[in-house]
Every structure is written in C-alpha cells, then in structure tokens.
Amino acid sequence: MNPSIPGPYLDPDYPPGRASRGGDGFRSTSRTRRHLAAAAVVALATVLASAALTVLVLRSRSAPWPPPDWLFAACDVGQGDALALAVGPAAAVVVDTGPDPAKADRCLASLGVRKVPLLVLTHFHADHVDGVPGVLHGRTVTEIETTDDPDPPRGAAEVASWAHAAEVPTTQAAAGEHREYGALSWNVLWPDAAADRNPDLTRPKPKPKSDSKHSHRPRTSSHGGEEGSGPNNASVVLYVHIATRDGPIRLLLTGDIEPPAQHAVLAAHPDLAADVLKVPHHGSAYQDPDLFAVVHPRVAVISVGAGNTYGHPAARTVDLASGAGARVFRTDRDGQIVVAGTALHLRVATRRDTH
Numbered sequence: 001m002n003p004s005i006p007g008p009y010l011d012p013d014y015p016p017g018r019a020s021r022g023g024d025g026f027r028s029t030s031r032t033r034r035h036l037a038a039a040a041v042v043a044l045a046t047v048l049a050s051a052a053l054t055v056l057v058l059r060s061r062s063a064p065w066p067p068p069d070w071l072f073a074a075c076d077v078g079q080g081d082a083l084a085l086a087v088g089p090a091a092a093v094v095v096d097t098g099p100d101p102a103k104a105d106r107c108l109a110s111l112g113v114r115k116v117p118l119l120v121l122t123h124f125h126a127d128h129v130d131g132v133p134g135v136l137h138g139r140t141v142t143e144i145e146t147t148d149d150p151d152p153p154r155g156a157a158e159v160a161s162w163a164h165a166a167e168v169p170t171t172q173a174a175a176g177e178h179r180e181y182g183a184l185s186w187n188v189l190w191p192d193a194a195a196d197r198n199p200d201l202t203r204p205k206p207k208p209k210s211d212s213k214h215s216h217r218p219r220t221s222s223h224g225g226e227e228g229s230g231p232n233n234a235s236v237v238l239y240v241h242i243a244t245r246d247g248p249i250r251l252l253l254t255g256d257i258e259p260p261a262q263h264a265v266l267a268a269h270p271d272l273a274a275d276v277l278k279v280p281h282h283g284s285a286y287q288d289p290d291l292f293a294v295v296h297p298r299v300a301v302i303s304v305g306a307g308n309t310y311g312h313p314a315a316r317t318v319d320l321a322s323g324a325g326a327r328v329f330r331t332d333r334d335g336q337i338v339v340a341g342t343a344l345h346l347r348v349a350t351r352r353d354t355h
C-alpha cells in the first residue's frame with residue numbers, strides 16, 4: 001500500500017482545542033501556549049540557526065517543567081523508548097513505555113500527564129512494553145494500539161494481560177491509518193501487511209532530494225540484521241504533524257525499524273521530510289543512511305540507556321544524523337528531552353534531574 005499523506009495539516013481551529021476536531025472520541029481542551037518567560041532560562045540558552053528556522057536549546061533546572069507549550073517528549077527511561085505527544089491539558093498520546101514501570105510513571109507525572117487517549121506500542125520487546133503498568137498507574141488510558149506481529153510472545157501476552165486487567169481495548173496499527181487529536185495528527189506508515197518486510201536492499205529506490213553527503217546506498221546485506229530483527233522490523237512507524245500558528249511541525253517516530261523496514265518505508269514515501277526524527281533502534285549502527293538524508297531532520301532524538309551493553313548509539317549513526325543537519329539529543333546524556341514552540345521557533349529543552 002502507498003497511503004497518501006494529507007496535508008498541509010494546518011488546523012483551521014488553531015490554537016488547538018478551542019474547537020477541537022477531536023478524532024476518535026477524544027476532545028482536547030485549550031492548551032496553554034505561554035512562552036517561557038524566565039530570564040534565567042534565556043541566559044542559559046544557545047541559538048542554532050538553520051536557514052530561517054531556529055532551534056533554541058534550553059538546559060536548565062530552574063525553568064518551569066515542562067515548558068508550558070511542550071509538544072513532544074522523550075523520557076529518560078534507560079535503555080528503551082518512552083515518548084509522549086501532548087494533546088491537551090494533562091493529556092498525551094504515549095508511544096512506548098520503556099522497560100521500567102516506575103520510570104515511565106515518573107516521566108509522565110513530570111509532564112503532568114493524567115490522561116492517555118492512546119498508548120501506541122511499536123513492538124513487543126521488553127524495552128518498549130515492560131513499562132506499561134507504569135503508564136496505566138493512576139491514569140485514564142482509553143486505548144492501546146500495537147503492531148500486528150505478536151513477537152516476542154511473552155511481551156505480547158503481557159500486554160494483553162495488562163490491557164485486559166485495566167479494561168483497556170486494544171487495536172492493531174496498519175499502514176494507511178490516519179488519526180487526529182486536536183492539533184495533532186498522524187499517518188501510520190508501517191507495518192504494511194501487504195509489503196515485503198525483508199526486501200532486497202540492493203534494489204534501487206528513488207534518489208533522495210536532499211543534498212546531504214550521506215545519500216549513498218546502504219552498505220548492509222539484503223538479509224542481515226541483529227538479534228530481534230523480526231520484531232524490530234514490525235515496529236509501528238508514525239508520521240506525526242502538529243499544527244502550530246506558523247506551520248506544521250513534522251515528527252517521524254520509528255520504533256526500532258532496521259534497514260529492511262526503513263527501505264520499504266522510504267520506497268513508499270520518497271519525500272519523507274521531518275523536523276524531528278526519533279532515531280530508529282536507540283541509535284544502533286544498523287541504519288539505512290538514506291533515511292537520514294531523506295528525512296533531513298532539524299532535531300534527532302536518540303533514546304538510549306547510559307552504559308548499555310549494545311554499543312548504542314553507534315558513533316556512525318550519530319554522525320549520520322548530524323551530517324544530515326540535525327542537532328542530536330540523547331537521553332543518556334541529556335536526560336528528558338522536550339520539543340516545544342512552533343514551526344518557526346522550535347525549542348528543545350532538556351532536563352536531567354527528573355528522577
């Protein structure tokens with residue numbers, strides 16, 4: 001399948017929630033959009049200019065947390081992924097939960113998230129799903145959406161058990177699905193039931209339009225991979241648009257997809273540009289360089305545990321991201337990472353003292 005991606009995702013009702021379109025039964029209410037005012041924060045800021053676009057980086061323990069206009073957060077949960085997309089006061093769509101329920105719970109609490117209209121679990125590896133009880137703890141979770149591949153079976157069974165106990169319905173993501181939650185909307189790009197999940201990577205694909213020096217063919221073998229590649233390549237991939245007053249912010253959330261699935265996604269979407277890239281698979285060395293060249297992100301987020309035994313992130317992958325023009329943030333060094341602001345005034349704030 002080759003789902004069309006509607007655009008430009010500008011919400012006529014912006015700012016969000018004032019008259020939310022409220023897809024899937026969820027209606028966000030007004031979200032405070034005050035700018036960070038603390039002069040102390042400004043003193044700690046550095047400004048990175050990219051053409052007319054600005055990424056403001058804030059590192060402060062004294063600033064309000066989270067920034068009132070936060071849009072996206074990568075939790076510091078050790079080796080794993082736990083992401084949040086703000087959809088209204090005290091509410092967020094959560095994507096993965098990390099390996100530790102306590103850390104997932106603490107992160108969402110630090111963001112003030114009490115309602116989760118949707119919890120997406122990209123795949124069933126423990127570093128993405130074992131924190132589910134922490135997300136469920138004390139929160140209203142309306143729906144859980146998973147990949148279509150119940151592998152590893154232990155993870156799939158545990159998720160089913162937790163969902164059943166909490167009386168949360170579960171669904172499966174599929175390429176072509178489109179959802180909207182106020183100013184937030186996305187298309188599911190992967191998994192695609194009709195696609196070859198282990199394609200021949202030597203097959204030519206459309207040349208990226210980016211001028212990145214990294215736009216060469218992948219060096220990987222066609223059927224290589226790492227342990228757990230099957231579940232990794234079944235990861236749910238979300239192409240998220242957030243409407244802001246001066247344009248959409250686009251995020252590509254990639255789970256742990258490896259070059260076979262990366263190749264398939266790029267083949268279906270050769271113009272897949274995004275402002276923020278959640279780097280696949282914790283920055284593993286096993287990446288399709290074209291992903292970075294095509295996506296050409298302003299911000300790359302690597303969710304990774306300090307001192308992990310996998311060698312994540314690989315220096316080569318960090319170089320791919322920075323070589324494509326991105327400012328790279330890593331949860332192992334930066335702690336919790338939050339994206340806030342608008343398309344023309346994108347800000348990244350980090351904080352290490354969340355737990």
Ligand SMILES: [Zn+2]
Pocket residue numbers: 080081125127128256281282
């Ligand atoms: Zn993982």
